[in-house]
Amino acid sequence: MNPGVSPASGANRIVLEGSVVARDAMRYTPAGIPIVELTLSHQSTQSEAGHARQVDCEVRAVAAGDAARKAAHLAPGSRVRVDGFIAHPGKSRSRLVLHINEIEFI
Numbered sequence: 001m002n003p004g005v006s007p008a009s010g011a012n013r014i015v016l017e018g019s020v021v022a023r024d025a026m027r028y029t030p031a032g033i034p035i036v037e038l039t040l041s042h043q044s045t046q047s048e049a050g051h052a053r054q055v056d057c058e059v060r061a062v063a064a065g066d067a068a069r070k071a072a073h074l075a076p077g078s079r080v081r082v083d084g085f086i087a088h089p090g091k092s093r094s095r096l097v098l099h100i101n102e103i104e105f106i
Helices: 066-071
Strands: 014-023 034-048 051-064 079-087 097-105
Touching: 014 051, 034 066, 051 066, 066 097
Parallel strands: 051 097
Antiparallel strands: 014 034, 014 079, 034 051, 079 097
């Protein structure tokens, strides 16, 4: 469990496999934390209400710290499995972004 995160804060964990569509250059926060923004494409077949459903989507994501250092080396087409959480990207409340904690190359 992450320090400073209350167990009563609720579940918010996403694991997603996909391909890198786009990756921005690494930038740094005023505190010096590396940040990389990227877009992931996901395609799969999922079960919904007992029926197979084709899923095809693009997800905007952001990686910070060690995850950003790994993401900085990703080229378009790279296959990855990411683990993170969803949140608003700041003041914009109209969309959600996947905040990546872990990246695994597949």
